Amino acid sequence: MKHCTNCGREYPNDKAFCPVCGVKLEDEVTSKPEPWYQQWLSVIMGTMSLIVAWEWNWEWGLILAISAIILGYKSPNRTAKVLSYICSAVTIVLIIHYLIS
């Protein structure tokens, strides 16, 4: 499909100009893939939550773990998603263990 940048109407690929406005038709823009750091941000966050909960304080660790789960949920990368869930789960288990002991 091609679309007119002026009126937004869609036309088949064999058309070169919009018959309504005479504007040159552009190819349908495919959405750009997310950069690697955005895909892996959830994993970085998950790992950080673990370090923060272990070394610093559990409240911040918990906040980071929850952020990592939310980011992981939104991430299109399946591996990053699973890894961020695992890191966050370990952090949460660690926090629970710390709080009950």
Ligand SMILES: [Zn+2]
């Ligand atoms: Zn048009």
